[in-house]
Structures are given as C-alpha cells and as structure tokens.
Amino acid sequence: MAIERFEDMNAAALDVFREIGSIGVGNAATALSQVLGVKVSMKLPRVTIEGYDEAIAGMGHPEDMVAAVLVEMGGDIKGIMLYMLKLDFINAILARLVGKYIEDFSQIDELSASALEETGNIIISSYVSAITKLAGLEVPLSVPSISVNMLGGILSVPMAMFGEVSDKLMMIQGEFLIGDTQLEGDLLLLPDIESLNFLLKKLGVADE
Amino acid sequence: MAGKQLVVGIGDMKLGRQEGTIITYALGSCIGIALYDPMIKLGALVHIMLPERVNSDANIYKYADTGLKETFRKLYAYGAVKSRLTAKIAGGAKMFEMKGGSSAMGNIGERNAQMVKRVLMQEGIRIVKEDTGANYARTMSIDLANGTVLVKTFGRPELRM
Numbered sequence: 001m002a003i004e005r006f007e008d009m010n011a012a013a014l015d016v017f018r019e020i021g022s023i024g025v026g027n028a029a030t031a032l033s034q035v036l037g038v039k040v041s042m043k044l045p046r047v048t049i050e051g052y053d054e055a056i057a058g059m060g061h062p063e064d065m066v067a068a069v070l071v072e073m074g075g076d077i078k079g080i081m082l083y084m085l086k087l088d089f090i091n092a093i094l095a096r097l098v099g100k101y102i103e104d105f106s107q108i109d110e111l112s113a114s115a116l117e118e119t120g121n122i123i124i125s126s127y128v129s130a131i132t133k134l135a136g137l138e139v140p141l142s143v144p145s146i147s148v149n150m151l152g153g154i155l156s157v158p159m160a161m162f163g164e165v166s167d168k169l170m171m172i173q174g175e176f177l178i179g180d181t182q183l184e185g186d187l188l189l190l191p192d193i194e195s196l197n198f199l200l201k202k203l204g205v206a207d208e
Numbered sequence: 209m210a211g212k213q214l215v216v217g218i219g220d221m222k223l224g225r226q227e228g229t230i231i232t233y234a235l236g237s238c239i240g241i242a243l244y245d246p247m248i249k250l251g252a253l254v255h256i257m258l259p260e261r262v263n264s265d266a267n268i269y270k271y272a273d274t275g276l277k278e279t280f281r282k283l284y285a286y287g288a289v290k291s292r293l294t295a296k297i298a299g300g301a302k303m304f305e306m307k308g309g310s311s312a313m314g315n316i317g318e319r320n321a322q323m324v325k326r327v328l329m330q331e332g333i334r335i336v337k338e339d340t341g342a343n344y345a346r347t348m349s350i351d352l353a354n355g356t357v358l359v360k361t362f363g364r365p366e367l368r369m
Contacts, residue, residue, distance in 0.1 A: 146304075147304050
C-alpha cells in the first residue's frame with residue numbers, strides 16, 4: 001500500500017527511515033570530523049512527522065536566528081536537505097576554519113558564510129552519498145545555498161514545497177556533537193512523499 | 209503593548225475587535241495579510257503559505273485564494289464594510305538564492321504576493337501598505353485599536369505601517 005500522507009507511515013517504515021538517517025549522519029559526522037580536525041559524534045536520529053507550528057516549536061522559537069545551508073535533491077529522492085546551525089556550533093566551525101569568533105548573527109561576514117556553506121555542502125554530500133550507495137540510487141544535488149535568518153522563515157521553505165500534498169512536515173533529524181562539548185547542529189532530510197514510497201519499495205518494505 | 213495578544217500559526221487566521229494585538233511570527237515565503245475596518249475597529253490577520261488551492265485540502269487558510277475569501281466572509285459577517293476595509297501585506301521573501309540549474313522550489317514568495325494582490329483587487333480592497341520580497345523573514349502584528357501594523361526583521365529597524 002502506497003503512502004499518501006506522511007502520517008500514514010507505520011512503525012516498520014519509520015524504522016527504515018531512522019536507519020537511513022543513522023547511516024547518513026554517521027558518514028556526515030566522519031566528514032565533518034575530517035574538515036575540523038576534531039572528534040565529531042552523532043546522536044541517534046529521530047524521525048518526526050509534525051504539523052507546521054509544532055515542527056518549528058520542536059526546534060525553538062520561530063524568531064530564533066539560525067544559519068541554514070540548503071541543498072535540493074533530485075532523481076530518486078526528491079526533496080531537500082537542511083543543515084541548521086546555532087551560534088555555538090557556528091563558532092566551533094569558524095574558530096577552526098577561519099579563526100574567527102562571532103557574538104551574534106549580524107557578524108557573519110562573507111568569508112564566514114562561505115565557510116559555513118562549504119561545510120554544509122560537505123556534510124550533506126556525505127550524508128546523501130551514504131544513502132545512495134546503500135540503496136543503489138541516483139540523487140543529483142544542487143549547489144548549496146546559505147541563509148542566515150529566523151528559524152520559522154527557513155522552515156517555511158520545505159513547508160511550501162510540500163504544502164500542496166501535506167499539512168505536516170516529515171523530518172529525519174540528525175544531530176552532531178563536536179568534541180566533548182554539547183554543540184548541537186541539526187541535519188534534516190526532508191523527502192517528498194513519492195520518494196518515500198520509492199525508497200520503501202526499493203528497500204523491500206513497501207508490501208506487508 | 210496593552211491588551212491580549214492572539215497568535216496566528218502557519219495557514220491560520222485570527223480576528224479581533226477594539227483592543228489587543230494579533231501577531232504572526234517569522235513569515236518567510238509565506239505572506240501575512242492584515243485587514244482592518246477602522247470604523248468598527250475590526251481586524252484580521254491571515255498567514256498564507258501557497259497561492260492557490262488545487263485540491264480539496266480542508267486547511268483553507270493555507271492558500272491565498274481560499275484563505276482570503278473565507279476571511280472576507282467572516283469580516284463581513286462581523287459587520288465590516290468592504291469600502292472601509294484596507295489591507296497591509298508583508299512576507300513573500302525568497303529565503304534561499306538557488307544558484308544555477310532549475311529549482312523545483314521556484315520563487316514561491318513572489319507567486320504568493322502576486323496571488324494575494326490579485327485576490328484583494330478582485331474583492332475591491334485597497335492595499336495601503338506593503339513590505340514584500342527580499343530575502344529575510346518578517347514577524348508581523350496588527351494593533352486592533354488603530355490598525356497599525358508592525359513588521360519586525362533581524363538586523364533592521366522595526367517597520368511601522
């Protein structure tokens with residue numbers, strides 16, 4: 001039975017996406033660790049399917065500032081990947097890559113933005129490539145784009161993208177921890193519904 | 209800010225009268241439409257996400273066309289008069305600049321703004337203030353006592369309109 005809405009997914013399907021997220025984030029953490037030259041670990045990914053306002057509330061206040069790197073996926077998995085960074089995580093990256101410390105988001109200059117965008121690109125590419133290898137998929141990626149702005153505004157992008165087919169947002173959320181500190185960076189995989197069905201079929205969990 | 213504050217979620221609408229404020233947070237590509245009848249101090253704030261309803265989605269406030277029409281209907285039912293109503297709109301940003309290639313996302317903010325203006329024009333309601341486009345999110349609120357709209361963004365002065 002094909003999934004028509006995100007909330008139609010059963011426990012087995014959700015497990016599959018948690019596992020996919022786990023493989024992706026694991027690979028991305030390794031890549032980030034190489035870029036930064038420090039230990040990067042990951043938390044067990046979560047799969048959330050929530051209404052718009054709840055999805056935002058789960059990550060903070062809609063007006064909270066974040067830096068977000070977005071990559072659009074095509075081919076076998078259509079949708080977007082978002083890498084969302086809060087201030088302390090941004091500083092951990094900037095300290096190691098450009099030797100800078102910022103006190104607030106207005107201080108992110110072009111050089112810093114470019115460093116964050118490139119880090120995001122590496123993380124997202126490693127994440128997606130781990131999944132495509134696993135399932136033998138073709139997933140071309142767009143050039144990354146960065147936006148430093150309010151959390152709610154950033155999340156309105158995937159919401160609008162899937163808005164005609166869903167009132168909910170499905171996110172496969174992975175979290176990184178840099179070094180021994182609790183610096184959290186969120187990596188979100190937001191596939192469209194057609195791609196969910198394709199993946200479940202491809203991985204042999206569609207018909208049960 | 210005195211009085212109570214109503215919060216409008218995404219794809220949602222609230223209306224109120226006389227006092228207090230209605231607010232909606234972090235409009236990205238979405239658009240906030242504040243409608244106000246100064247004579248009876250009746251106001252509404254709608255937060256739409258997409259231009260047009262193309263299916264039978266029950267969530268009518270998600271779309272500019274169905275969301276605004278339902279809001280007009282409610283306002284008239286509460287005594288608003290069309291010729292007195294004014295609209296102020298904010299949002300419709302392009303949060304990410306996608307370089308090169310064709311993007312499935314398109315410029316949804318711009319399409320939202322066009323549709324909102326078209327629906328308001330068809331209804332014959334004047335747009336007296338507008339702050340749309342660019343690449344940043346906006347928090348928008350309307351003061352029900354006088355119809356003043358405040359638009360708050362990051363790193364820019366608050367806009368009173």
